[in-house]
Amino acid sequence: MSRGQTSPTLSGKSTAAQSKSYTNYKVTLFLSLLVWAALVCLYFYGESYKVLRYVQKSITDTSPSTHHLSYSSALNVTRLKSLNSLPDNTTAGKVAKPPARVMATAPRVKQAPKARPYECIFPATDPFDxxxxxxxxxxxxxxCSKHTANIVYLENFVAKVNHSKLSLVLSDGYNFSHCWCKEIKCKDGSDKAFEYTWTSETFTESFGLQPWQENIMTECFDTRKRAISRSYFPxxxxxxxxxxxxxxxxxxxxxxxxxxxxxxxxxxxxxxxxxxxxxxxxxxxxxxxxxxxxxxxxxxxxxxxxxxxxxxxxxxxxxxxxxxxxxxxxxxxxxxxxxxxxxxxxxxxxxxxxxxxxxxxxxxxxxxxxxxxxxxxxxxxxxxxxxxxxxxxxxxxxxxxxxxxxxxxxxxxxxxxxxxxxxxxxxxxxxxxxxxxxxxxxxxxxxxxxxxxxxxxxxxxxxxxxxxxxxxxxxxxxxxxxxxxxxxxxxxxxxxxxxxxxxxxxxxxxxxxxxxxxxxxxxxxxxxxxxxxxxxxxxxxxxxxxxxxxxxxxxxxxxxxxxxxxxxxxxxxxxxxxxxCVCGRLSKRKLTNQLQNLLGMALLDSINSFIGHRNSSTLSSFVLSKNSKHTINKGKRLLPANTSDSNVHQSSSDILSDSTSSKSRLPSEQLRKKCSPLTLLAVERVYHVTNDQLQSLKAKTYRVTIKTTPGFGLFEGLVNYKRGESGHVMGDIVRINLYRGQAECVQDPWLRQFCFCVK
Missing domain, CATH: 3.40.720.10 (Alkaline Phosphatase, subunit A)
Known part of the structure; x- marks a missing residue:
């Protein structure tokens, strides 16, 4: 084989090696990228975890109804630097403030306004309506000019006769005789009885009082010795x-x-x-x-x-x-x-x-x-x-x-x-x-x-x-x-x-x-x-x-x-x-006759219980059904059948239950003999009471006025009513018309307004 030729075997090996090296390179590069990606993910995961912990703590320490931070806002915070400088602790009711440079890019968290406390509002009434x-x-x-004239006046503790007024008190044919002074004192041990303890000499012009005299009556007479005028001086x-x-x-x-x-x-x-x-x-x-x-x-x-x-x-x-x-x-x-x-x-x-x-x-x-x-x-x-x-x-x-x-x-x-x-x-x-x-x-x-x-x-x-x-x-x-x-x-x-x-x-x-x-x-x-x-x-x-x-x-x-x-x-x-209480609004509501009567009978039964009589009508033993606004079904009584005479009235108001025992001094037996049971003539008026400050909104409150007989008494009181239950009288019931001459048989001032004496 000449020097310029390449061996086929060697050439094939070289190509395979190159191919393998390239493949290794790609794998290495891929693995490197994968590692870097994993590191980046771990980094951001750690940072996100820190932020989420911070946000969670902030929300926990803050009233849930006044601060809200969305998840997207939390992710935005992960892009901030120096997050590790955020404090771990927060003040109750407030999100902890990050450093100023963080706040420059941080999204603002809006705080909902605090709920305004309910304030007592008196109804607006025009005195000249x-x-x-x-x-x-x-x-x-x-x-008072037509009444008997006062003919003596006092000046520097000297009683003086005003002669210019004598003609106003003298009868024809009679002349002015004289005046005298008397000192008045309460009788010992009494605040309703008095006596005269001293009488001055008579005078026709003036008389100087002694320094210790505090209560003086002057009396003047005509020539027939008849009193014609008296004056009183404290x-x-x-x-x-x-x-x-x-x-x-x-x-x-x-x-x-x-x-x-x-x-x-x-x-x-x-x-x-x-x-x-x-x-x-x-x-x-x-x-x-x-x-x-x-x-x-x-x-x-x-x-x-x-x-x-x-x-x-x-x-x-x-x-x-x-x-x-x-x-x-x-x-x-x-x-x-x-x-x-x-x-x-x-x-x-x-x-x-x-x-x-x-x-x-x-x-x-x-x-x-x-x-x-x-x-x-x-x-x-x-x-x-x-x-x-x-x-x-x-x-x-x-x-x-x-x-x-x-x-x-x-x-x-x-x-x-x-x-x-x-x-x-x-x-x-x-x-x-x-x-x-x-x-x-x-x-x-x-x-x-x-x-x-x-x-x-x-x-x-x-x-x-x-x-x-x-x-x-x-x-x-x-x-x-x-x-x-x-x-x-x-x-x-x-x-x-x-x-x-x-x-x-x-x-x-x-x-x-x-x-x-x-x-x-x-x-x-x-x-x-x-x-x-x-x-x-x-x-x-x-x-x-x-x-x-x-x-x-x-x-x-x-x-x-x-x-x-x-x-x-x-x-x-x-x-x-x-x-x-005046902190509320009175409004007329369209009520069924049954409900009006129920409210009226709640008042009547309470009144009769005050004067020793039990429930006055079978109507009071009915309550409105929960299933119907218009039907009346038998239900529980306003007063239990076994209520004792000594405690015949039990109101939902603690005030009444505390005070009634001290007011009702006469036994029920005596009251029944003295006072006639009252009967409902009419439910005169019913107002619904709306009060933003009421502690409980489960029951409706009505101000009810009824007329009773005998005596034509007008009584007013508050009745709480919840459907399916009987009406409950709240606090005192008051009489709003005069009862003079009707309750002379009872001395207790509180009971007198309810009693019509049996003749």
């Missing part, structure tokens, strides 16, 4: 022994506590007037409070109970009657002295305040209606005897009990507080706490408030004119709205009965010196409040500290108005029984 025209009765101003006199005691208390209190202020406090109440009716009937008084005195009004002030006593007691003590029955063993028909230690005026006296109380009637006050009043004077200045003597004077009363001779009766209260302000108001070292409550004008008919506007307006003008308010806080309030009358039967009346008014008047300098306190009070103008909160505010004024105050808590029944009340506060949290 044209629909009210048919139930409003506008009276002219109180005019007086504020300096009591030396009392002053020594109070000054000692004041010095001790200020030395140990160094209060920033010792403010005098004047609490003035009027019975049975809503804030809407106050605006309607007393515009002069209201405008003077707001415009001339700078008063601050609360707009969501809710009553606590049906009548006066359980409303003013929380305002003055911070407690309910039921709490006193249970914890103090208070007997409501006995003397109120049993609980006098709990009243705020007792606290005031302990720290050197002069204390006073003035009530305008002898039988209808919170402490005397179906009660014995006070065995001992509860305060330093308590002119009960003058009120009793004046109220029973037929010569001076005439046909209008709002007049005491030719002057309005309520002016006696007003004059008393004018004396108090002049005597103690100008000196910061002689503070006073005074409480008064006027029943007479508005108790039986809230429309009579129109008569009192001029009288109250003048009182406020005179009070300002004393120039004695520079250290005095005025609390101007009512206990509840109208309980009876045509307006009570309207939609507006159902709202107004639970919305009393309250105003706070501070000295002009107070807001400048304590702006934070006033700004907080103004915030609370639109927060749910009650008499419990007023009590706490009075205590803050009494023991005055102006430091930083923490906000109120939902767990607190009473919150001082100088602390911010939570916006989401409910009636239950504020201690307001559900049947009186």
């Amino acid at each position: 044209p629909q009210l025209k048919s139930v409003l009765k506008v009276y002219p101003p109180l005019n 007086l504020i006199r300096i009591k030396n022994e009392t002053e020594r005691f109070l000054k000692k208390n004041y010095q001790k209190y200020t030395a140990h506590n160094s209060p920033l202020e010792t403010l005098s406090i004047l609490v003035l109440g009027i019975d049975g007037m809503s804030k809407q009716h106050f605006e309607r009937a007393m515009p002069k008084t209201r405008n003077f409070l707001l415009e001339k005195m700078g008063a601050i009004e609360l707009y969501k002030y809710n009553k606590l109970a049906f009548e006066t006593f359980p409303n003013v007691l929380p305002l003055l003590t911070g407690h309910t009657p039921e709490e006193f029955y249970k914890d103090w063993h208070y007997n409501r028909t006995e003397f109120v002295d049993q609980i006098n230690e709990a009243f705020i005026w007792t606290d005031a006296r302990k720290i050197g305040y002069r204390t006073g109380m003035m009530l305008d009637t002898y039988d209808l006050t919170a402490f005397h209606y179906q009660k014995k009043g006070f065995k001992q004077s509860p305060v330093d200045y308590y002119q009960r005897q003058t009120v009793i003597a004046s109220s029973r004077d037929k010569l001076m009363r005439g046909n209008d009990s709002n007049c005491a001779g030719d002057i309005p009766e309520v002016t006696q209260i007003h004059d008393y507080w004018l004396q108090m302000a002049r005597t103690f108001g100008k000196d910061r070292t002689t503070p006073f706490f005074a409480y008064s409550f006027a029943v007479r004008i508005t108790h039986d008919d809230c429309m009579l408030a129109y008569k009192g506007d001029d009288v109250y307006h003048k009182f406020l003008q005179d009070l300002v004119a004393t120039d004695s308010l520079d250290n005095t806080v005025i609390v101007w309030f009512s206990d509840h709205g109208p309980r009876f009358g045509p307006i009570r039967e309207t939609y507006h009346g159902r709202i107004e009965t639970s919305t009393p008014y309250i105003f706070f008047v501070f000295p002009p300098w107070f807001e400048r010196k304590y702006p934070k306190l006033i700004s907080t009070l103004k915030i609370n103008q639109n927060r749910l409040s009650s008499h419990f909160d007023t009590y706490e505010t009075l205590r803050d004024l009494l023991y005055f500290k102006a430091g930083e105050k923490t906000g109120g808590k939902l767990s607190e029944r009473g919150i001082s108005l100088f602390r911010e009340i939570p916006k989401e506060r409910t009636c239950q949290q504020a201690g307001i029984p559900g049947e009186f």
Whole structure:
């Protein structure tokens, strides 16, 4: 074989080797790529795992309803560098923030807005709604000029005869003879009986009173020795022994506590007037409070109970009657002295305040209606005897009990507080706490408030004119709205009965010196409040500290108005029984006759159980079927058949079950003999109650009004109803029309509204 030729065998081997080498190369390259791909996958898998762990932890630590992060967003985060610098821990409620350079490219996570807490909303009612025209009765101003003239007046504690008025009281042929003064005192151990303990010499011009005389009646005669006029004067006199005691208390209190202020406090109440009716009937008084005195009004002030006593007691003590029955063993028909230690005026006296109380009637006050009043004077200045003597004077009363001779009766209260302000108001070292409550004008008919506007307006003008308010806080309030009358039967009346008014008047300098306190009070103008909160505010004024105050808590029944009340506060949290709560909307719903009757019978059966009678009708033992809206099937009874007489009523409301036992004092047997069982005449009205703050929406709540016989009583209450179950009465049932003359056989004030005495 020549050198230039290639061997066929060698040539074939070379080609095969080359082919094998190329194949190995491809395999190696493929394996290398596969390894690199695997490494890349492992890298990204590890990084993704880190991110997913981070996202999972963030979501876990965050409220599930407020933060959302999509999976695609998580994958985008895997492309970020320096991911290992992300913190492992997060703050509750917030996603942990990555470094700034990461945030520059990271997608934003939007946070859903926090759910707004439900706020108590009072129904919007127009006090001047044209629909009210048919139930409003506008009276002219109180005019007492036609009554027997008061011919004696007082000037600097000197009784003087007004000879210009003698002709108004003398009969033809008779002349003026003389006058005398008598001192009035309560009989020992009684708050309803009085006696005259001293009589002056006769006078025809004037007579100077002694410094210790507080309660005076003047009586004048004609020449036939017939009484022609009497006048009554409750007086504020300096009591030396009392002053020594109070000054000692004041010095001790200020030395140990160094209060920033010792403010005098004047609490003035009027019975049975809503804030809407106050605006309607007393515009002069209201405008003077707001415009001339700078008063601050609360707009969501809710009553606590049906009548006066359980409303003013929380305002003055911070407690309910039921709490006193249970914890103090208070007997409501006995003397109120049993609980006098709990009243705020007792606290005031302990720290050197002069204390006073003035009530305008002898039988209808919170402490005397179906009660014995006070065995001992509860305060330093308590002119009960003058009120009793004046109220029973037929010569001076005439046909209008709002007049005491030719002057309005309520002016006696007003004059008393004018004396108090002049005597103690100008000196910061002689503070006073005074409480008064006027029943007479508005108790039986809230429309009579129109008569009192001029009288109250003048009182406020005179009070300002004393120039004695520079250290005095005025609390101007009512206990509840109208309980009876045509307006009570309207939609507006159902709202107004639970919305009393309250105003706070501070000295002009107070807001400048304590702006934070006033700004907080103004915030609370639109927060749910009650008499419990007023009590706490009075205590803050009494023991005055102006430091930083923490906000109120939902767990607190009473919150001082100088602390911010939570916006989401409910009636239950504020201690307001559900049947009186205004935080809701009333709407008429088209209901079947069967359902209306069922709701009405639920009320009726409860009422009859209060007066010792069992279920009044077989209709109450029926409930609406779950399967049909219109058929009625037999079901469980509202009251079990084996319910004992001693506990015949069991409401779904804890408030009622607690209070009923303390109210129902007579055994059922006696009540059955005294009170006739009531029968349903009609279901007058049914409103569906919608309340965003209701704890449970499983049952529907209705405000039901029924008419019963005998007596034509109108009763109102809340009934919870769930289909397939019987109606359950929530809380108290109240009577919304007068029952005078129907329940004289029962003394218990709560039971009287339900009892029609068997003749």
